[in-house]
Amino acid sequence: MIAKLTGILDDTGPDWAVIDVAGVGYLVHCSAKTLAALGIRGDVATVHTELQVSENDMRLIGFASGAEREWFRLLTGVQGVGSKMALAVLSALSTEELQRACGGGDAATVARAQGVGPKLASRIVNELKDKAGALPTAPGAPGLAAALPAGAASNDAVSALQNLGFKPLVATQAVAQALDELGEGAQLDALIRVALKKAAR
Known part of the structure; x- marks a missing residue:
């Protein structure tokens, strides 16, 4: 699977770009925000x-960041949202705006995307609300890690959950929820105990 391309921007269109990698031109379908980030020809x-592979088509979708790609995968997991619709959402909203909209239940913001009606916007927000906080909004910046208060207890609790086999984003999300429940002054052992329950759901 092709995960990343680096080459010369050979040509662009309304929703695509051609990236020349060692003489091979890859046609990549992109959001408007990704196209703007790629720069100019040359x-x-x-x-x-x-x-993406289907019965009669195979296409590369391109993203300016790994965060945008993760949001694309989430969006296309929602019933009724194909790749074109997901790119329309990512053209209208930055990953930060999308995260805030889903986390806050703001369907009206999602409905700003071309072709996304109120019903579909509500479905996107409802299905992604619980997942929004755990996704990154910029390269290498986890969405919920920034929401964790800086402190040894929260960091140690995240490490403890990771040592028990939980993925970093799951561990961070669970500790954030435990902090909400217990308060920022929570002791490490209580924090780990509650976070474990949250992560195991």
């Missing part, structure tokens, strides 16, 4: 990619 460009 620039060196890097895109994170997702290869």
Whole structure:
């Protein structure tokens, strides 16, 4: 699977770009925000990619960041949202705006995307609300890690959950929820105990 391309930006269109990698031109479908981030023809460009294969089509979708790709995967997991619709949402909203909208139940913001009606916007928000906080909004910046108060107890609790086999994002989300329940002054042992219950759901 092709995960990333780096090459010369050879050509662009309304929703696509051609990236020349060592003489091979890759047609990559992109959101408007990714196209804007790629620069102008002749620039060196890097895109994170997702290869989509169907019965009669195979296409590369390109993203300016790994965060945008993760949101694309989440969006296309929602019933009624195909790749074109997901790119329309990512053209209208930044990953930060999308995270805030889903986390806050703000369907009206999602409905700003071209072709997304109120019903579909509500479905997107409802299905992604619980997942929104755990996704990154920029390269390498986990969404919920920033929400954790800086402190040894919260960091140690996240490490403890990771040592028990939980993925980093799951561990961070569970500790954030435990902090909400117990308060920022929570002791480490109580924090781990409650976070474990949250992570195991």
